[in-house]
Amino acid sequence: MPSFEYLAKDKTGKDLKGVQEAPDAQELVHQLKAQGLLVVRVEQVKKSSSILSVSTGPTPKKAQQGKSGGIKLDDLVIFARQMATLVAAGIPLVQSLDILADQVDKEKFRLVLRRLHSDVLTGKSFSEAMQSHPKTFSALFIHMVRAGEMSGKLQEILDRVAQYFEKSSALQKKVKSAMMYPMVVSIMAFSITFFMLAFVIPQFATIFEGLGAKLPVPTQILITVSNYLAANWWWIIALLVGGIFSFKKFIVSPLGRLPWDSFTLKMPIFGPIIMKVAVSKFARTLATLVRSGVAILAALEIVSKTSGNALIEKVITDLMGSVKRGESIAGPLEKCGVFPSMVVRMIAIGEETGELEEMLSKIADFYDTQVDTAVSGLTSLIEPLIVGFLGIVIGGIVIAMFLPILTLTQAIK
Numbered sequence: 001m002p003s004f005e006y007l008a009k010d011k012t013g014k015d016l017k018g019v020q021e022a023p024d025a026q027e028l029v030h031q032l033k034a035q036g037l038l039v040v041r042v043e044q045v046k047k048s049s050s051i052l053s054v055s056t057g058p059t060p061k062k063a064q065q066g067k068s069g070g071i072k073l074d075d076l077v078i079f080a081r082q083m084a085t086l087v088a089a090g091i092p093l094v095q096s097l098d099i100l101a102d103q104v105d106k107e108k109f110r111l112v113l114r115r116l117h118s119d120v121l122t123g124k125s126f127s128e129a130m131q132s133h134p135k136t137f138s139a140l141f142i143h144m145v146r147a148g149e150m151s152g153k154l155q156e157i158l159d160r161v162a163q164y165f166e167k168s169s170a171l172q173k174k175v176k177s178a179m180m181y182p183m184v185v186s187i188m189a190f191s192i193t194f195f196m197l198a199f200v201i202p203q204f205a206t207i208f209e210g211l212g213a214k215l216p217v218p219t220q221i222l223i224t225v226s227n228y229l230a231a232n233w234w235w236i237i238a239l240l241v242g243g244i245f246s247f248k249k250f251i252v253s254p255l256g257r258l259p260w261d262s263f264t265l266k267m268p269i270f271g272p273i274i275m276k277v278a279v280s281k282f283a284r285t286l287a288t289l290v291r292s293g294v295a296i297l298a299a300l301e302i303v304s305k306t307s308g309n310a311l312i313e314k315v316i317t318d319l320m321g322s323v324k325r326g327e328s329i330a331g332p333l334e335k336c337g338v339f340p341s342m343v344v345r346m347i348a349i350g351e352e353t354g355e356l357e358e359m360l361s362k363i364a365d366f367y368d369t370q371v372d373t374a375v376s377g378l379t380s381l382i383e384p385l386i387v388g389f390l391g392i393v394i395g396g397i398v399i400a401m402f403l404p405i406l407t408l409t410q411a412i413k
Contacts, residue, residue, distance in 0.1 A: 199230065
């Protein structure tokens with residue numbers, strides 16, 4: 001008969017550990033329950049033992065190996081939706097976590113849910129258990145769940161979290177798709193041009209040198225640049241890679257983050273889109289937190305940490321100090337000069353009428369629409385610019401290469 005090592009709790013909450021023989025894990029669970037114990041874990045004592053985590057409900061099946069990969073925003077959306085559905089159906093929180101842990105595809109997320117399940121079994125609240133996984137659950141998610149637990153509206157709050165994450169994910173995807181297209185095309189255009197200059201043009205230069213004729217100035221300049229690239233292409237690429245790496249390190253450092261984030265809000269073409277995204281994220285996050293019952297100072301602190309922009313974070317941090325002194329939200333926002341005047345006025349009206357969260361939601365919806373329009377316009381604008389750039393560069397190279405041929409033809413005539 002196999003032996004099992006178990007961890008259980010008595011009625012006073014004291015941990016009890018031991019090893020006991022039983023036909024199987026389920027039978028041991030029944031025996032321990034009959035003794036008035038709450039079973040936390042049962043593990044078969046073998047070299048290749050498999051751990052079966054059990055709760056007060058039915059013993060779960062052995063977890064299968066899940067997919068690898070990190071936990072993404074879409075995974076949290078599905079988790080929040082499913083948790084809201086299970087809680088609304090009256091299923092206890094412990095069993096809900098156990099059910100979701102069994103059906104999650106990603107192994108990393110499954111382990112997180114198993115730990116949440118174990119922590120809740122030991123007496124922790126759902127929000128307290130989530131605090132042990134800050135890389136998975138944001139401060140916004142944790143604070144909203146805590147507000148749901150305190151108000152008794154956990155199902156409603158989880159629905160709200162899922163809706164917030166869905167809109168945030170949709171906004172991120174729109175911006176990424178808008179940025180990805182010009183970036184990929186630009187990289188391809190640069191790579192093709194670099195390859196032609198470094199490896200193709202030198203072959204033509206050898207032919208032209210054999211003709212012994214004087215080359216036109218554009219051709220001479222092109223061949224000089226080409227010869228330089230052909231001789232030094234390796235360290236030029238190394239310099240570019242090193243420069244890109246150093247630049248990325250600089251803009252995420254405390255010294256460079258604020259200047260860079262301030263510049264991105266004012267840069268041509270992309271700046272207005274980044275500003276609209278920042279305003280939408282600020283308004284939707286604050287509206288979601290305020291509507292869920294989170295205190296205004298705690299909500300502003302979460303908004304500052306999740307803003308994703310150092311300048312916006314600084315503005316909100318200064319705003320928190322003003323709110324502590326009894327000032328309104330709209331006044332300090334107007335003084336900072338970062339947020340559009342329409343946003344400030346709508347927030348002021350929301351504070352005066354007592355419908356701040358409603359006004360913030362309208363601001364977020366409006367700027368989401370603005371982002372859609374701006375992204376569509378950006379794509380339409382960038383396409384002809386890229387085509388024009390390629391036409392000038394590639395056309396210039398072709399013309400410079402054909403000029404000597406035209407010159408020789410005229411000389412022969």
